[in-house]
Amino acid sequence: MSQGLTIGELAARTGLAVSAIRFYETHDIVKPVRNAGGHRRYGRADIRRLSFVMAAQRLGFSLAEIAPHLRRLADHKGPSKADWTRIGRDFRREIDARITALEDLRDKLDGCIGCGCLSLSACALYNPDDIKGAEGTGPRNLAGMGP
Template sequence: MRELSVGEAARRAGVAVSTLHFYERKGLIRSLRTSGNQRRYGVDVLRRLAVIRVAQRVGIPLEAVRRAFEALPDERTPTREEWARLSAAWHDELEERIAQLVNLKDRLTGCIGCGCLSLTACGLANPGDELAAEGHGPRRWATP
């Protein structure tokens, strides 16, 4: 298997070298060490790095990515079926995130547009903290 230096892996993945070190400390990627103790990465790390970066963009926590990667083999490039299982596991969570983002976009646009001139109709208003009885967090905007 072709190996990449830390600089080459970082350049190919579009991240800083320090990012690779951070991901490695978090258990997201692995490196091999040369006899001179220099890091080397297999080219398969590039796919993992792409998944990490895309997952971060859509708000999937790094710990969730690490747990998902535990199901993938470290000693070889994962197969198409193994990657498909990983993505299937995230499907429902991503659908929920999409619904929440659409809800936020639709409601926030109206909220910003109102300028809070009508607190009786404002989705964020909570006079007397009446929503506290329903639980923590943004009760009115939590679900679509």
């Protein structure tokens, strides 16, 4: 990384605030080097890393879910095609699982969700006398813990 990008240049390229870039730095998403004057300098690969984080977060992934994938990449070097293929495969599995869960939620949403409210006439059939309450808290059926 010859001179690298300043944090302001990286912010301008990604649309992130400087404070957000520093936050991502604390999570090892980007790892700047210091120049002779002690200033941070970022590589062009950091644009891609931050852009990936932003896209994954828009899909509902938390930083805790994203960061481990990016920590496995080589520092100060752009990810290879194989790196992105591996990361994409891992995220695709999680996205598919989320799609399945959302479809299940959609299909069960108009019925008893096993919450114990007993406000629907169907609750008398699916959850009479709040029997689901003995199994734990929350929407037991929607959480995949019931019929």
